Amino acid sequence: MALYRILIVDDDELQRETLSGFLKKQGFRVSTAESGFRALEICKDKNFELALVDLKMQGMDGIELLKKLKESNPEIQVIMITAHGSVESAVQAMKLGAYHYVNKPINLEELKLNINKALQSYHLLVEINYLKEQLEEKYKDVQIIGESKAIKEVLSTISRVAKAKSTVLIRGESGTGKELVARAIHALSDRANKRFIPVSCASLPNTLLESELFGHERGAFTGAIKKREGRFELADGGTLFLDEVGDIPLETQIKLLRVVEFQEFERLGGKETLKVDVRIISATNQNLEKKISQGTFREDLYYRLNVISIFIPPLRERKEDILLLVDHFIKKANQKCGRSIRGITPEVKDIFLNYDWPGNVRELENVIERGVVLSRSDAIDKSDLPYLGLVSEKSSGRPQPASLSLKDVEKAHIEDVLRKTDWNLNKSAEILGIHRNTLRLKMKEYGIVRPKD
Numbered sequence: 500m501a502l503y504r505i506l507i508v509d510d511d512e513l514q515r516e517t518l519s520g521f522l523k524k525q526g527f528r529v530s531t532a533e534s535g536f537r538a539l540e541i542c543k544d545k546n547f548e549l550a551l552v553d554l555k556m557q558g559m560d561g562i563e564l565l566k567k568l569k570e571s572n573p574e575i576q577v578i579m580i581t582a583h584g585s586v587e588s589a590v591q592a593m594k595l596g597a598y599h600y601v602n603k604p605i606n607l608e609e610l611k612l613n614i615n616k617a618l619q620s621y622h623l624l625v626e627i628n629y630l631k632e633q634l635e636e637k638y639k640d641v642q643i644i645g646e647s648k649a650i651k652e653v654l655s656t657i658s659r660v661a662k663a664k665s666t667v668l669i670r671g672e673s674g675t676g677k678e679l680v681a682r683a684i685h686a687l688s689d690r691a692n693k694r695f696i697p698v699s700c701a702s703l704p705n706t707l708l709e710s711e712l713f714g715h716e717r718g719a720f721t722g723a724i725k726k727r728e729g730r731f732e733l734a735d736g737g738t739l740f741l742d743e744v745g746d747i748p749l750e751t752q753i754k755l756l757r758v759v760e761f762q763e764f765e766r767l768g769g770k771e772t773l774k775v776d777v778r779i780i781s782a783t784n785q786n787l788e789k790k791i792s793q794g795t796f797r798e799d800l801y802y803r804l805n806v807i808s809i810f811i812p813p814l815r816e817r818k819e820d821i822l823l824l825v826d827h828f829i830k831k832a833n834q835k836c837g838r839s840i841r842g843i844t845p846e847v848k849d850i851f852l853n854y855d856w857p858g859n860v861r862e863l864e865n866v867i868e869r870g871v872v873l874s875r876s877d878a879i880d881k882s883d884l885p886y887l888g889l890v891s892e893k894s895s896g897r898p899q900p901a902s903l904s905l906k907d908v909e910k911a912h913i914e915d916v917l918r919k920t921d922w923n924l925n926k927s928a929e930i931l932g933i934h935r936n937t938l939r940l941k942m943k944e945y946g947i948v949r950p951k952d
């Protein structure tokens with residue numbers, strides 16, 4: 500009880516003293532103020548759970564003070580003290596968020612009851628606000644954008660399997676959103692308040708990967724100077740995300756199989772068998788079936804990890820998602836970079852829709868962020884694109900340097916220099932080592948035009 504702070508605001512000194520004495524005896528920490536102005540000053544230094552506010556005061560009246568208190572601390576509970584006959588004002592105060600009102604002369608027992616109820620409501624409010632924040636936090640980075648049939652299917656699988664403990668194997672090219680999907684499954688599961696632990700299994704030598712996964716005891720191998728908990732332990736109660744699972748060496752696969760089957764293991768160099776409760780989601784962009792036939796991936800492990808399969812198609816096979824993703828990433832980048840880009844030009848739209856996106860959604864996200872940073876107007880145009888500007892609208896695939904003609908390269912280089920010199924023709928011509936008129940001719944030939952600012 501002693502933790503609660505109550506602020507009493509009343510211009511009647513006797514009233515303040517009476518209330519303050521009574522509430523202190525109840526174990527509250529009490530501050531008093533003789534006016535609204537003074538109350539606001541006190542609130543700058545202290546946080547109150549509750550305020551008792553006289554409705555009728557000189558200067559700032561109770562209603563105005565209520566508004567100001569709520570503005571600066573929306574969770575604070577306010578009980579109004581009203582004279583008989585001021586029902587209308589009391590009602591108005593309730594509409595503005597006051598918890599309750601008590602009439603003068605104050606019945607102290609009734610006041611006590613009201614205060615206790617108000618404090619309960621304070622806690623509820625704090626809790627709800629906290630939950631909301633957490634949800635916003637949680638879903639902020641697991642938003643899966645897309646209207647394509649493929650993405651809708653992925654989403655529906657996610658929602659159906661989230662609550663189960665079955666293993667999930669997510670497949671798709673690099674940058675298609677495999678980790679995002681894994682995080683979404685975790686966020687929607689009963690394990691959401693426990694940890695999501697990603698492990699990249701890519702190109703780690705045996706011992707390191709095993710120590711990463713299972714932990715090690717001191718002295719287990721050269722360099723193991725301290726005991727270390729593994730990822731399986733950290734993920735206990737939560738989700739372990741095995742990224743690039745196709746890269747796990749065969750020896751480690753045997754150990755992994757045992758954990759997947761029995762949820763038990765030993766730390767490297769340890770004797771004690773540890774038991775955990777972990778949901779395993781794995782991801783790969785490799786052809787595991789082929790690895791099985793080549794003998795580099797264990798078939799039994801494959802079946803254990805692959806109880807539920809999710810395949811995310813490459814972006815080029817679901818082009819209807821591209822523009823939605825563009826909007827999403829522009830908003831994200833605007834926030835991150837403090838800009839207010841509104842979209843992409845029709846020309847860029849064409850380029851995006853015809854491009855092959857070998858780096859999939861991650862590539863698109865990077866292109867957009869770069870565009871948002873570089874753009875000089877309120878829309879991303881062709882000159883803000885790194886290499887995509889080179890792609891003619893009908894061609895597909897990122898141009899490999901070897902597939903570019905000399906002309907392509909010359910054009911790109913001229914554009915680059917122009918951009919860097921802020922379209923200063925003299926400077927550009929100088930850098931390029933050609934006459935200004937030659938530069939003009941080349942610009943005309945290649946259709947290079949200065950973007951409108």
Ligand SMILES: Nc1ncnc2c1ncn2[C@@H]1O[C@H](COP(=O)(O)OP(=O)(O)OP(=O)(O)O)[C@@H](O)[C@H]1O
Pocket residue numbers: 642643644645671672673674675676677678679680784824827860861864
């Ligand atoms: N459908 C989507 N909606 C919103 N963002 C997405 C979507 N798909 C992918 N992203 C974003 O694209 C980026 C790459 O996604 P992610 O890291 O999940 O891909 P990945 O398949 O794990 O790639 P890699 O195989 O290279 O590890 C992330 O920033 C992710 O948030």
Ligand SMILES: [Mg+2]
Pocket residue numbers: 677678742
């Ligand atoms: Mg990944």
